Amino acid sequence: MARRRVVQWARVAVVASVLGTGAWISACIGSTNAGATASSSAPSNTVWLCKPGLASDPCEVPWTATVIKANGEKTVVTTTDAKDAPIDCFYVYPTVSTEPTANSDLTIQPAETDVAFDQASRFSQVCRVYAPMYNQLTLASIGGKAHLTAAEALKAYDSALSAFKDYMAHDNHGRGIVFIGHSQGAAILIQLLKQEVDNNPKVRKHLVSAILLGGNVTVPIGKSVGGSFSHIPACRTSTETGCVVAYSSFVDPPPANSLFGRPGTGVSALSGQTASADLQVLCVNPAALGGGKAVITPYFTGVGATAVGVVGTSPTVSTPWVTYPDLYTGQCMSSGGATWLQVTPTSLPGDTRPLVTEVLGATWGTHLADVNLTLGNLVSLVGSQAKAYTAHHQ
Numbered sequence: 001m002a003r004r005r006v007v008q009w010a011r012v013a014v015v016a017s018v019l020g021t022g023a024w025i026s027a028c029i030g031s032t033n034a035g036a037t038a039s040s041s042a043p044s045n046t047v048w049l050c051k052p053g054l055a056s057d058p059c060e061v062p063w064t065a066t067v068i069k070a071n072g073e074k075t076v077v078t079t080t081d082a083k084d085a086p087i088d089c090f091y092v093y094p095t096v097s098t099e100p101t102a103n104s105d106l107t108i109q110p111a112e113t114d115v116a117f118d119q120a121s122r123f124s125q126v127c128r129v130y131a132p133m134y135n136q137l138t139l140a141s142i143g144g145k146a147h148l149t150a151a152e153a154l155k156a157y158d159s160a161l162s163a164f165k166d167y168m169a170h171d172n173h174g175r176g177i178v179f180i181g182h183s184q185g186a187a188i189l190i191q192l193l194k195q196e197v198d199n200n201p202k203v204r205k206h207l208v209s210a211i212l213l214g215g216n217v218t219v220p221i222g223k224s225v226g227g228s229f230s231h232i233p234a235c236r237t238s239t240e241t242g243c244v245v246a247y248s249s250f251v252d253p254p255p256a257n258s259l260f261g262r263p264g265t266g267v268s269a270l271s272g273q274t275a276s277a278d279l280q281v282l283c284v285n286p287a288a289l290g291g292g293k294a295v296i297t298p299y300f301t302g303v304g305a306t307a308v309g310v311v312g313t314s315p316t317v318s319t320p321w322v323t324y325p326d327l328y329t330g331q332c333m334s335s336g337g338a339t340w341l342q343v344t345p346t347s348l349p350g351d352t353r354p355l356v357t358e359v360l361g362a363t364w365g366t367h368l369a370d371v372n373l374t375l376g377n378l379v380s381l382v383g384s385q386a387k388a389y390t391a392h393h394q
Contacts, residue, residue: 046166047106049116050091050131052083058113059091059121059129065299065321070351076319081124086390087176087208089127089382090167091120092160094183094214095136102141102152106133106159118301119182119371122321126383127178130171132163136184137270160188164196168203176208176241176389178382182371186215186246187270190228198229208389209235210244211378213370214260216268217246218279227279228271234284238381239388245381247283247332247341249373250365251358254338258363261340281339283332286377293331296343297376298356298369299323315353323376324353330374340365343373 050059063079096111097104112133120129135155181189189212197203210232218227225233235243248260259266261283264275288294299321315322326346333342343366345355356369366373 045106046163047108047133048130049093049108049112049133050120050129051171052128052130058116059124059131061117061121062320063122063125064319065323066315066317066319067323067325068315068317068353070326070346070348070353072315072352074315074317079125082126082128085124085127085386087127087178087382087386088172089120089123089129089178089180090164091116091123091129091131092134092179092181092185092188093119093131093136094181094185095139097136097138098140099138100140102138102149103135103155104138106135108133119375120180122299122375122379123178123180123382126379126386130167132160132167134163134188135159136188156184157188157191161192161196164192172206175206176386176393177206178208178385179210179212181212181215183214183267183367184270186212186217187267190215190217190271190273193229193232198231204231204242207232207242208385209241209382210246211382212244212246214248214267214367215246215271216248216260216263216266216273217244217282218263218273218276219282220278221280227282228273234282235381235385236284236289238289238384240289241385241389241392244282245284245286245289245378246281247285247370248281248365248367249330249341249343249370251343251356252362252365253333253335253342254340254365255362256336258338258365260365260367261338280334280337283334283339283341285330285332285341286374286381287330289381291332293329295326295346296328296330296374297323297325297380298328298373299375300372327351327353327355328373341374 048054050057060081065077067075067077093112093115096115116131120131123129137156141152179189179193193210197207220226232242232244235245254261261281263279263281264273285294287296301320326348329344329346331342333340356366356373358365359368
């Protein structure tokens with residue numbers, strides 16, 4: 001994935017800040033229930049980016065990784081997909097479309113396949129990954145190059161909702177579901193979970209977990225549930241199900257004008273969330289669900305690492321993936337009205353491995369690398385949750 005493309009898709013998060021249209025978009029997205037439900041009854045036109053059995057599925061590709069330790073030692077680890085996985089993952093990708101229209105069409109392009117590989121493919125080790133194409137708000141629309149109307153804002157959400165209903169009707173077959181989304185994808189899923197899952201016990205029983213990164217999920221200050229969801233709490237153990245993992249990552253404390261980690265800022269507008277003195281953005285460290293500091297396990301693709309702002313001399317590897325054990329610790333922190341996942345290099349003696357930076361500036365933090373910084377931990381967590389869910393529902 002080229003760096004230019006990744007930088008572009010992340011800019012969806014500044015809709016409210018750059019365009020000053022946060023309240024307008026919030027109203028549009030918040031009013032989707034009536035329109036979305038009506039259109040979802042139409043015949044399915046779902047185009048699947050990832051789906052079990054799909055030819056050229058970017059979520060079913062080699063996961064062979066080079067493990068590089070602090071002393072430079074390299075080993076190669078090979079893993080395989082879980083064709084008989086007991087649960088499904090439903091992935092909604094972030095903003096990648098460079099089409100000139102306000103909404104993207106449903107044509108699969110390299111932008112979508114690249115981001116699905118970078119963010120979702122490793123989950124195929126523990127779940128069957130379904131990822132629909134959807135009419136997302138494009139970079140042109142959020143950047144002011146294409147006129148954005150209420151109908152187009154609704155269309156992005158509505159198309160994702162339609163795909164989810166198609167999946168539930170034809171592919172789920174009573175299986176547990178992990179929802180995975182980042183940035184615009186997380187915003188779409190926050191709204192979808194509110195409408196379709198949170199207050200519906202029949203659907204909520206299928207919820208294994210929701211991984212919603214860079215989306216500003218909120219909870220009442222000091223609480224684990226409330227705010228964005230009424231019945232979906234923060235995950236606090238590796239065997240807890242029906243819960244949510246959410247965070248925005250920073251290597252330095254978020255400034256006062258940060259786009260993430262603060263209620264109502266940045267991408268919050270896309271899920272109809274506004275600021276409130278009683279709310280804070282949720283942070284769940286997937287390496288230490290109960291709290292505290294722990295080593296996080298990043299996974300990067302060769303080109304993806306450059307795209308998200310990894311700097312330094314990148315080692316030459318022959319595998320699709322590279323991982324750096326013991327390079328970072330992660331810890332959820334709160335200060336000055338912000339809550340975030342603090343990512344700190346371990347600074348081991350002689351360690352020259354490349355480090356991730358806040359490539360778009362302090363207000364963004366390490367948003368571009370939110371998923372990849374803890375990807376190893378997230379995949380392991382979903383594996384544990386899958387076992388717990390299956391044991392409970394047998």
